[in-house]
Amino acid sequence: MTNTPTPTAESLRDKILHHVTYSMGKDAKHASIYDWRMALSLALRDRVVEPWFAATRKTWDQGRKRVYYLSMEFLSGRMLEDAAINLGLRATCRSAIEGLGLDWYEVIENEPDAALGNGGLGRLAACYMESMASLGCPGYGYGIRYEHGLFKQRFEGGQQVETPEDWLKQRHPWEFERPESAYEIGFKGYVETVDGKPHWVPGETVLAEAYDMPVIGWQGKWANTLRLWSAKPTEMFDLARFNHGDYAAAAEPEALARTLSRVLYPDDTTYAGKELRLKQEYFLTAAALQDILRRHLAADLSLEALPKHVAIQMNDTHPAIAGPELIRLLSDVHGMEFEHAIETAVQCLGYTNHTLLPEALEHWATYLMGTVLPRHMQIIEKIDSWHRRNHPNRPHFVGIVKHQEVRMGELAFITSHKVNGVSALHTELIKKNLFPELNKLHPGRIINQTNGITPRRWLRMANPALSHLIIDTIGEGWEGDLDRLRELEPHIEDSAFLDKFMAAKRTNKEHLAAWIAQSEGITLNPDAIFDIQVKRLHEYKRQLMNILQTISEWHEMRENPQADYQPRVKIFGGKAAPGYYAAKQIIRLIKDVAEVINNDPLIGDRLKIVYPANYNVSMAERLIPAADLSEQISTAGKEASGTGNMKFALNGALTIGTLDGANVEIREQVGAENFFLFGLTADEVMERRRDPEHARHAILESPVLQDVLQMIAEGRFSPDEPERYHDLVHNMWNSDYFLVASDFESYRSSQKEVDVAFGDRASWAKMAALNTARMGFFSSDRAIAGYMRDIWDTTSAL
Numbered sequence: 031m032t033n034t035p036t037p038t039a040e041s042l043r044d045k046i047l048h049h050v051t052y053s054m055g056k057d058a059k060h061a062s063i064y065d066w067r068m069a070l071s072l073a074l075r076d077r078v079v080e081p082w083f084a085a086t087r088k089t090w091d092q093g094r095k096r097v098y099y100l101s102m103e104f105l106s107g108r109m110l111e112d113a114a115i116n117l118g119l120r121a122t123c124r125s126a127i128e129g130l131g132l133d134w135y136e137v138i139e140n141e142p143d144a145a146l147g148n149g150g151l152g153r154l155a156a157c158y159m160e161s162m163a164s165l166g167c168p169g170y171g172y173g174i175r176y177e178h179g180l181f182k183q184r185f186e187g188g189q190q191v192e193t194p195e196d197w198l199k200q201r202h203p204w205e206f207e208r209p210e211s212a213y214e215i216g217f218k219g220y221v222e223t224v225d226g227k228p229h230w231v232p233g234e235t236v237l238a239e240a241y242d243m244p245v246i247g248w249q250g251k252w253a254n255t256l257r258l259w260s261a262k263p264t265e266m267f268d269l270a271r272f273n274h275g276d277y278a279a280a281a282e283p284e285a286l287a288r289t290l291s292r293v294l295y296p297d298d299t300t301y302a303g304k305e306l307r308l309k310q311e312y313f314l315t316a317a318a319l320q321d322i323l324r325r326h327l328a329a330d331l332s333l334e335a336l337p338k339h340v341a342i343q344m345n346d347t348h349p350a351i352a353g354p355e356l357i358r359l360l361s362d363v364h365g366m367e368f369e370h371a372i373e374t375a376v377q378c379l380g381y382t383n384h385t386l387l388p389e390a391l392e393h394w395a396t397y398l399m400g401t402v403l404p405r406h407m408q409i410i411e412k413i414d415s416w417h418r419r420n421h422p423n424r425p426h427f428v429g430i431v432k433h434q435e436v437r438m439g440e441l442a443f444i445t446s447h448k449v450n451g452v453s454a455l456h457t458e459l460i461k462k463n464l465f466p467e468l469n470k471l472h473p474g475r476i477i478n479q480t481n482g483i484t485p486r487r488w489l490r491m492a493n494p495a496l497s498h499l500i501i502d503t504i505g506e507g508w509e510g511d512l513d514r515l516r517e518l519e520p521h522i523e524d525s526a527f528l529d530k531f532m533a534a535k536r537t538n539k540e541h542l543a544a545w546i547a548q549s550e551g552i553t554l555n556p557d558a559i560f561d562i563q564v565k566r567l568h569e570y571k572r573q574l575m576n577i578l579q580t581i582s583e584w585h586e587m588r589e590n591p592q593a594d595y596q597p598r599v600k601i602f603g604g605k606a607a608p609g610y611y612a613a614k615q616i617i618r619l620i621k622d623v624a625e626v627i628n629n630d631p632l633i634g635d636r637l638k639i640v641y642p643a644n645y646n647v648s649m650a651e652r653l654i655p656a657a658d659l660s661e662q663i664s665t666a667g668k669e670a671s672g673t674g675n676m677k678f679a680l681n682g683a684l685t686i687g688t689l690d691g692a693n694v695e696i697r698e699q700v701g702a703e704n705f706f707l708f709g710l711t712a713d714e715v716m717e718r719r720r721d722p723e724h725a726r727h728a729i730l731e732s733p734v735l736q737d738v739l740q741m742i743a744e745g746r747f748s749p750d751e752p753e754r755y756h757d758l759v760h761n762m763w764n765s766d767y768f769l770v771a772s773d774f775e776s777y778r779s780s781q782k783e784v785d786v787a788f789g790d791r792a793s794w795a796k797m798a799a800l801n802t803a804r805m806g807f808f809s810s811d812r813a814i815a816g817y818m819r820d821i822w823d824t825t826s827a828l
């Protein structure tokens with residue numbers, strides 16, 4: 031907590047005016063919204079710096095253990111309002127801004143999202159950074175300061191088009207450049223032996239320069255650092271070449287270096303195996319480890335003691351080169367005995383797995399690893415043989431290097447003292463299917479840490495209407511202790527409370543309808559069920575099943591237009607990886623179907639489909655509070671956890687979902703009676719797949735699905751190109767790997783149950799309020815407390 035008095039709207043207004051004048055160099059009369067947003071950000075940042083310094087000092091003085099969270103992605107979104115919330119100053123900021131005659135939403139929406147991530151993994155890292163700060167856990171995040179985050183999505187003729195994202199086109203008020211914290215990172219070259227010891231001679235080097243962002247915790251009691259590395263050339267500019275007029279060549283070193291932090295790879299489930307990606311992963315990891323050891327040694331601590339003072343968490347396998355790199359630094363550079371270096375590294379490292387999809391598991395060709403990182407390839411071989419020696423009964427097919435490939439999952443497993451999954455079901459599947467042999471060899475190494483979300487951003491900030499009702503009902507403090515939401519349960523019997531609960535939902539739905547009308551030109555009926563599926567586009571997430579069911583509803587309505595239907599609004603959002611053709615076809619189908627249904631006079635406003643472009647963190651904050659129904663319909667066994675599912679349920683939406691990922695635990699917490707379950711279980715999926723004709727059999731058992739596929743195949747939604755979806759329909763009949771057909775009828779009847787349930791307003795309100803009241807377990811504070819207890823062996827400094 032800063033010791034400067036809490037500002038009033040007036041004193042804050044003066045601070046803002048000060049920054050407009052002296053930081054933005056603008057006469058307030060001519061200041062732009064950008065200037066005002068920057069000025070407010072700087073005024074708030076001034077209040078973050080002290081708790082930030084105090085936290086760093088306390089960590090240092092008390093020699094506290096530090097956690098280092100290594101991630102190729104941090105999907106932070108906007109920072110201004112989040113900082114205001116955690117400093118308890120949102121209302122003050124708003125009245126200061128409105129006192130200056132400005133519109134609050136115009137100012138906060140002027141900030142670009144920090145979109146340095148693809149989806150779940152990146153957003154989880156951001157929630158975890160905020161929770162570590164809120165819990166007073168000394169934690170540093172290490173990532174890459176991509177010049178271009180996740181691409182911007184727009185639609186042309188219903189098709190996704192990508193354009194570069196450029197969040198840094200304007201100054202970023204929340205970062206501090208740290209030119210003094212820069213490290214040389216080597217690549218390629220060769221390994222020589224010097225006095226009998228291996229010595230790596232890199233062929234090329236770049237500079238990793240640090241940019242720090244403060245991460246303020248709840249109530250501003252503590253702040254941690256997110257350090258992002260930017261690639262700079264070791265030699266700035268080749269003057270000789272320039273003087274010879276070879277300007278392009280002169281600038282080449284810089285251009286080459288900057289490619290390392292130029293852009294985020296937009297794939298979130300397909301490992302591409304590109305050299306630049308491997309170099310990015312090493313760039314992040316090597317800079318982080320050099321920084322970690324510098325800080326440790328600067329405290330006069332011995333490397334022997336490293337595990338007592340340092341915990342390093344690898345966010346999936348993307349930073350898994352951390353094992354070999356730490357061992358190289360400890361043994362090659364600091365002279366530690368090799369096997370001792372391995373043991374020391376293992377005690378420091380933890381590995382979190384976020385996916386079972388085979389195509390997402392990283393496995394670098396040994397020739398590529400040997401070329402880009404020749405010394406590390408040697409060390410990886412040595413780690414593999416060390417492990418084989420220590421586990422003589424290790425089956426021959428188990429190991430890190432197999433079939434001329436370095437399997438990064440096995441490497442991360444073998445060099446970590448703890449490996450965790452991100453939901454109870456996922457962790458069981460890791461033990462059973464991903465690492466069955468290693469699990470046997472290392473009993474107890476695999477543990478579960480079910481994901482969580484920060485209630486500050488995803489309820490307190492995103493849903494003021496519901497938050498104020500909760501505060502009026504049970505007081506403040508639940509934001510930092512989410513289990514306290516259980517105190518709402520007694521009030522759920524009180525119809526007045528339920529009316530207020532649904533009134534908050536209604537307010538959010540009207541706000542969303544206004545935004546959709548303005549941005550999409552589509553009028554939504556707030557009495558309709560707002561049924562939302564927002565996440566990356568992937569076949570296992572089954573957006574296809576959702577749109578096929580929607581077509582079946584539309585067709586039914588057209589068959590008996592007089593019947594009484596529960597109006598429904600289907601909202602989709604999500605990006606497809608640029609090279610993922612099948613995912614792009616599904617987006618196109620949804621847009622084509624929307625075109626037909628939204629303009630069908632027979633239907634009117636009883637069914638609408640909306641797919642706003644460029645789904646991101648800020649759009650999630652706008653959509654999720656307005657949801658009645660949360661679509662979590664992945665093929666069981668495929669979604670490691672999901673975190674959107676938690677955000678929806680916390681904001682009073684009911685879930686229609688499969689027993690997959692964290693849906694299982696959400697249903698346990700909120701009660702089976704407050705959850706619309708459908709579909710095959712993970713075991714039944716395995717069983718069903720044993721029938722090679724499972725798709726055809728399922729379709730033949732569903733006349734409704736047959737009709738829907740027939741309509742699509744005939745071009746009902748693509749009259750200008752009737753054959754547009756022939757491959758999609760063909761795949762449904764002949765492959766359907768994610769069992770859309772097998773779960774279709776179960777899903778369709780569950781949606782019918784939803785219609786009926788929604789018709790009974792009082793019971794729906796009760797179920798919705800019970801979802802909110804019982805979501806305490808899914809706070810990222812509970813998750814981080816689990817990591818601190820079971821993996822990092824750290825305690826709060828608060």
Ligand SMILES: CCc1ccc([C@H](C)CC(=O)N[C@@H]2O[C@H](CO)[C@@H](O)[C@H](O)[C@H]2O)cc1
Nearest residue numbers: 150151298299301384390669670671672673
């Ligand atoms: C190498 C390309 C690549 C990039 C990112 C990834 C991520 C692991 C994909 C991801 O975001 N996984 C999601 O992680 C969330 C946080 O744990 C889970 O909630 C989601 O279920 C999981 O799909 C895989 C492969």
